[in-house]
Amino acid sequence: MFKRVIKNTSILSIGTLVSRFLGLIRDVLVAKFFGTSVVLEAFIVAFRLPNLFRSIFAEGFVDSVATPVLAEHQKNKDRLFEISNHLLSLFVIILFIFTFLGIIFAKFLVLFIAPGFISDANKFNLCVSFTRITFLYLFLIGFSVNIIAILYSLKKFFIPAITPAFLNISFIVGILFFSRFFKNYILVICVLSAGILQIIFPLIFLKREGFLLRFSFRDSFKDNAIIKMVKLFLPRIWGSIIYHLSVFVDTIFSSFTYIVGEGALGAVYYANRLIQFPFALIALSVSRVAIVDLSSYHSQGNLSDFKKLFVFSFQNIIFFVVPISVIFIFIPEGIVDVIFRRGEFSLSSLEITSSVLFFYSFGLFFFCGIKLLVNAFYSLKDTSLPAKTATASLIVNVTLSAILMYPLKIGGVALGSSLAAAFNFFLLYYYLIKKIGKIDWQDTKLQFIKVFLLSLSVGIISRFLWSTLSYHKYVKMLIILTSDVVIFSAAGFILGFKQINYIKKWFLRSEKWEVGSQNQKINGR
Numbered sequence: 001m002f003k004r005v006i007k008n009t010s011i012l013s014i015g016t017l018v019s020r021f022l023g024l025i026r027d028v029l030v031a032k033f034f035g036t037s038v039v040l041e042a043f044i045v046a047f048r049l050p051n052l053f054r055s056i057f058a059e060g061f062v063d064s065v066a067t068p069v070l071a072e073h074q075k076n077k078d079r080l081f082e083i084s085n086h087l088l089s090l091f092v093i094i095l096f097i098f099t100f101l102g103i104i105f106a107k108f109l110v111l112f113i114a115p116g117f118i119s120d121a122n123k124f125n126l127c128v129s130f131t132r133i134t135f136l137y138l139f140l141i142g143f144s145v146n147i148i149a150i151l152y153s154l155k156k157f158f159i160p161a162i163t164p165a166f167l168n169i170s171f172i173v174g175i176l177f178f179s180r181f182f183k184n185y186i187l188v189i190c191v192l193s194a195g196i197l198q199i200i201f202p203l204i205f206l207k208r209e210g211f212l213l214r215f216s217f218r219d220s221f222k223d224n225a226i227i228k229m230v231k232l233f234l235p236r237i238w239g240s241i242i243y244h245l246s247v248f249v250d251t252i253f254s255s256f257t258y259i260v261g262e263g264a265l266g267a268v269y270y271a272n273r274l275i276q277f278p279f280a281l282i283a284l285s286v287s288r289v290a291i292v293d294l295s296s297y298h299s300q301g302n303l304s305d306f307k308k309l310f311v312f313s314f315q316n317i318i319f320f321v322v323p324i325s326v327i328f329i330f331i332p333e334g335i336v337d338v339i340f341r342r343g344e345f346s347l348s349s350l351e352i353t354s355s356v357l358f359f360y361s362f363g364l365f366f367f368c369g370i371k372l373l374v375n376a377f378y379s380l381k382d383t384s385l386p387a388k389t390a391t392a393s394l395i396v397n398v399t400l401s402a403i404l405m406y407p408l409k410i411g412g413v414a415l416g417s418s419l420a421a422a423f424n425f426f427l428l429y430y431y432l433i434k435k436i437g438k439i440d441w442q443d444t445k446l447q448f449i450k451v452f453l454l455s456l457s458v459g460i461i462s463r464f465l466w467s468t469l470s471y472h473k474y475v476k477m478l479i480i481l482t483s484d485v486v487i488f489s490a491a492g493f494i495l496g497f498k499q500i501n502y503i504k505k506w507f508l509r510s511e512k513w514e515v516g517s518q519n520q521k522i523n524g525r
Contacts, residue, residue: 035344116255140195363418
């Protein structure tokens with residue numbers, strides 16, 4: 001079981017790594033050309049609005065409802081593809097309605113999410129224009145992620161992992177070669193271009209699996225599987241809204257520049273991009289692979305393997321996320337300096353972004369853990385409880401952010417989000433235990449202590465090296481990261497971390513395969 005999970009997680013992680021690496025290049029270019037300017041802040045708000053509906057009616061639906069239900073029919077391709085066509089037909093209608101309404105009411109949506117913009121007419125009007133254009137992306141990406149749900153149910157993970165790369169590729173090409181022609185509007189044009197590519201690419205590969213796209217609007221409302229999805233999805237809608245309201249808390253508070261400082265919204269964007277890198281690479285990969293098998297175990301009534309897979313997935317999150325969190329906490333300004341500081345990204349941008357990254361880092365482990373816990377509930381066909389805990393977490397987030405933003409400025413808003421995530425994490429775990437019974441954590445607690453102490457040591461070394469080395473910042477960071485990996489890997493091997501043994505076995509197996517292939521070629525000659 002674990003070998004298959006490791007293989008699928010590795011495939012998804014590699015694809016995600018490619019996409020996130022391109023995303024890093026994208027963010028470097030955005031920082032260079034736009035810094036924390038008015039154009040960037042207007043785009044951030046405009047892009048978040050359709051992202052809310054995308055998360056609710058697209059990706060949120062895929063993770064919580066579509067993938068678990070479709071996974072039940074993975075052995076019957078004809079029925080799976082029939083349900084899939086009904087699903088896509090239904091979403092064409094839903095996405096069209098919300099895209100149309102979003103374009104019509106763009107001005108009011110901007111007033112809600114960024115009330116502080118009203119004091120700057122240029123920024124407000126630019127944001128409204130961007131919003132109307134980016135809502136077209138909602139339709140495109142909403143259709144795309146439902147195609148990806150079908151690929152997930154077929155246990156095809158690589159294509160879904162690399163499809164988001166088209167958004168980053170569009171930004172890179174657009175900013176480098178076309179920004180002088182479209183000026184302020186190049187960012188939203190890149191978004192639309194990416195949406196078209198994100199439909200075409202996965203659809204081609206799905207067609208290779210034998211899928212033929214046939215819209216059937218009437219039958220989609222009669223299909224029992226679709227009706228089941230809709231019933232499960234209704235509580236999930238509130239959960240998605242609450243989740244994005246939690247994200248919007250940062251945006252809303254960031255728009256009050258007279259309290260949190262100039263460029264706060266841009267700082268939240270850049271820091272969030274850094275936090276999203278390990279989140280997507282580790283938490284999303286682990287959770288999206290796990291939910292397919294967790295759903296299968298639940299439908300079979302196999303609670304024992306359900307718990308074992310959950311523990312194994314959680315251990316992987318501990319091993320990879322804790323050291324990254326600690327590094328972010330100890331050298332936030334070094335990371336931001338190396339990645340973003342150039343062009344329009346000034347010293348003040350560096351200081352405010354570093355503060356946000358520092359406080360977000362305390363919540364990174366909890367952000368990742370929440371994703372796995374929520375997917376565990378979804379695999380149990382429970383979409384209401386995560387919505388309830390998210391609501392309680394939102395109240396905590398708003399309260400803490402409102403209090404902490406005065407002494408810590410935008411860093412206080414980030415800290416409020418981190419503390420609210422910790423609250424949500426423990427609340428979800430409490431209710432999961434009540435639902436499935438006691439979990440045998442085996443050696444997880446000991447592993448966490450070892451990983452934390454080792455990560456703390458590596459963090460202190462990183463801080464020392466960044467403060468004392470007199471080399472160029474890129475050379476310093478290369479030395480630090482190389483030292484961190486070597487120390488953590490060597491010490492982890494001595495301490496007997498399972499993940500290092502898995503990596504070692506995978507590497508040796510790959511090496512043996514290459515040697516075997518070379519011998520076959522020689523013998524063939």
